[in-house]
Amino acid sequence: MENFRKVRTSEEETPLPFSDLPPDVVEMKVKEGSKIRNLMNFAMAQMELKGSRQIIFSGCGRAVTKTITCVEIMKRKLGGLHQVTKVRYKTLLEVWENQDPLPGGPAQNLTVHKNVPSICILLSRDPLDPNQTGYQPPEPRHGLGSQLGEAGEDTSGSTTKGLKRPLPPPGKELLTKKLQVQVPDRPRGSGTTDRQPDHHH
Numbered sequence: 001m002e003n004f005r006k007v008r009t010s011e012e013e014t015p016l017p018f019s020d021l022p023p024d025v026v027e028m029k030v031k032e033g034s035k036i037r038n039l040m041n042f043a044m045a046q047m048e049l050k051g052s053r054q055i056i057f058s059g060c061g062r063a064v065t066k067t068i069t070c071v072e073i074m075k076r077k078l079g080g081l082h083q084v085t086k087v088r089y090k091t092l093l094e095v096w097e098n099q100d101p102l103p104g105g106p107a108q109n110l111t112v113h114k115n116v117p118s119i120c121i122l123l124s125r126d127p128l129d130p131n132q133t134g135y136q137p138p139e140p141r142h143g144l145g146s147q148l149g150e151a152g153e154d155t156s157g158s159t160t161k162g163l164k165r166p167l168p169p170p171g172k173e174l175l176t177k178k179l180q181v182q183v184p185d186r187p188r189g190s191g192t193t194d195r196q197p198d199h200h201h
Contacts, residue, residue: 003099004099005099008095009094011060018056018122022053022054025056027057028042028056031063032066034063040077043074055122056121056123058120059119061116080138081138082125082126084121085120086119089115090117090118091113092113092115093112095109096112
């Protein structure tokens with residue numbers, strides 16, 4: 001294969017795996033080299049400025065993790081989004097061209113079919129059918145959220161449009177939230193705990 005060079009890759013066109021989609025739904029096709037900030041700026045504009053009710057993020061192969069990152073950022077920025085995740089396999093067609101063909105040798109081009117995992121995530125402001133496979137309800141805004149302190153939740157820029165400033169790296173915000181949740185609530189006076197009923201029972 002050392003004389004072959006990959007000249008193009010094409011995806012099999014497959015219909016989106018969701019039913020009842022509006023005809024004008026935006027599909028964000030996430031590629032391995034896509035910049036998350038660019039994807040999110042466009043997607044947020046669709047949802048906030050154009051008022052779209054639903055948006056789809058899709059990616060395959062190495063772009064799957066980036067697709068999920070975009071979805072998590074979007075859910076945190078907008079809140080209250082219903083989600084359906086579909087995972088499937090997609091066929092990629094790779095065309096390799098022989099750079100150094102021998103006279104009377106094999107064909108000039110080789111076509112390789114590759115099966116790669118592909119993910120499709122639908123985010124919707126409107127409720128979706130909770131019985132379909134892959135459905136996730138919106139994350140509760142209160143309950144766990146209120147423990148994190150309202151200030152931490154609200155200053156994250158959900159009120160500003162979030163289009164102008166660069167996105168934080170997805171790991172950092174999650175990390176600080178997780179740490180805040182795990183802080184044990186000891187300062188209620190450690191001496192009084194033995195007299196209060198233990199709330200773990």
